[in-house]
Amino acid sequence: MSARDALFEHTGRDDIILPFQIDPYGLRGRLIRLGPVVDRILGRHDYPEPVAAMLAETMALAACLAGALKYEGIFTLQTKGDGPISTLMADITSAGEMRAYARYDADRLAAADATAIAERSVPRLLGGGYIAFTVDQGANTDRYQGIVQLEGHTLSECTHSYFRNSEQLEAGVKLAAGRVATADGPAWRAGALMIQRLPYQRDLPGRPSEDEYDETWRTAVTLMSSATAAELLAEELSPDQLLLRLFHSEGVRAYPPQPVADSCRCSNVRVERVLRALSAEELADLRQDEDVVVVCEFCKREWRYDDAALDALRADDEPPGF
């Protein structure tokens, strides 16, 4: 088994992006099922329940939107707000490697009322701010960026306002996340369902009328919205069963799933590049006891450098001959 295969050991019913099509009008959709990936990522952090839940939703949403775009590189979804949860950040590569973290103010979160927490209220927990969607395809390529204000009560509603403003994507989305019972005991899971309306093609033979197409789209959105959080999260309900349950009357077929893996891209090369660029004062801020310590915000991996190691790597940076 190669290293890459090992990343995707859970390929199957969980940790997948499952593309599907609703016949006969060819509406495209994606079902996201995240199990061990989201549980492991959250397990490295000690986030309060609402932070973990909203970050799990963010991961499901990132997988959903990334699946709707054709790109080679990294798709990033990030919220920035002035509420108790200041940042939710998830990114996923076109190969399906996902990572995520959140920033929050514990005191302000503890003061939030129970209703806001139960509802995972965007206005009350994230506050005023924005969601940014970025596609980075590497050096020398354009970065695509979409930004919308945090307008809506939930992350799904905020995404709908992005769709309304987007010329590229007309879609509906439903998100769910929670710590639920599984065969291995309670675990975090997340799910998402998205359907995407493609432009009506007038010229294709055998196409329905535009009115019929509109009607099919509205029906599909209604059926999608009827999915419950329990259905999106249930480990025992297979993705195929869920799609059939929702869209059976319209006709639905799934394509091969794309796996999602828990994988961070941090490396000693990246850490050392940062360390070389820091000033002496900035390095001093990273000191713990005798060592300079760098912790990856995504995966909590820790790198330690003593003075000898630091001198060596900063000396490396000097041009030859000095």
Ligand SMILES: [Zn+2]
């Ligand atoms: Zn990392």
